[in-house]
Amino acid sequence: MESEKKISAVQMTDSDLSEQIKQVTKDCHERAENTELMLSFQRGKVTLPQFKVLLCSLYEVYQALEEEMDRNSNHPGVAPIYFPAELARLKTLAKDLEFFYGQNWREKIVVPAATKRYCHRIRQLGRENPEFLIAHAYTRYLGDLSGGQVLGRIAQKSLGLKSSDGLSFFAFPGVSSPNLFKQLYRSRMNSVALTEEERNGVLEEAVRAFELNIQVFDDLQKMVNISENTQQNYSTKSTAVNTLQFSNTLIKASPLFTMVLGLFVALATVSMGIYAF
Secondary structure, three states, X not given: OHHHHHHHHHHHHOOOHHHHHHHHOHHHHHHHHOOHHHHHHHOOXXXXXXXXXXXXXXXXXXXXXXXXXXXXXXXXXXXXXXXXXXXXXXXXXXXXXXXXXXXXXXXXXXXXXXXXXXXXXXXXXXXXXXXXXXXXXHHHHHHHHHHHXXXXXXXXXXXXXXXXXXXXXXXXXXXXXXXXXXXXXXXXXXHOOOOHHHHHHHHHHHHHXXXXXXXXXXXXXXXXXXXXXXXXXXXXXXXXXXXXXXXXXXXXXXXXXXXXXXXXXXXXXHHHHHOOO
């Protein structure tokens, strides 16, 4: 209900679809930027585990989005914003995942339930309401194009990478001027002929897209936290077990050590008796 009120208010003040999306998603956009995962990026402290799980989820999401965009490329709601040569991310993500996980990276991808829900929603729209893909394409592509260069530099510095290997996702070689391209993209979006009902649907879907992203970011951070806690607990237990095993082995393995230890205890007992007076 609250999102419907915002959408109605926006429609009264601006007719451009791109501006309407920007306005109705303002609050959830800020919430997405303030998730723990995204704050790590902004603070220049993104860790390798965070970055790797993010790449895994982005691959799954972009696979769903680009397959549905390709399948609906001639749909009047998709054709104007279909720029595979300039924007496609799937191959770049595959390249980055191979860099971090090796050639069998596909077998190592793990994504949370939130990512699967996100992908399911995109595929559902591709079958039932292709024009609503506008919201997801705009949210993902223009968001990644806008912050790509900055986030790429942050990731490179945070992860200590000496080259751009592993950071292909952030590069858009097909876009010579991001600002000019974004203007073109928005004008194409605004040219899509939509009924009032369809436009409302696109705006609601844009809000949903951000909410889905927030859920993915939160789930990814939980995965990282669980993994780190598990490793820490294992390390602590392993150290304790190794210490105990070493002590037992030392005592059992050396009869001389046992004899010396007994002699030491006896002498200590005598000494304690002497100084008890």
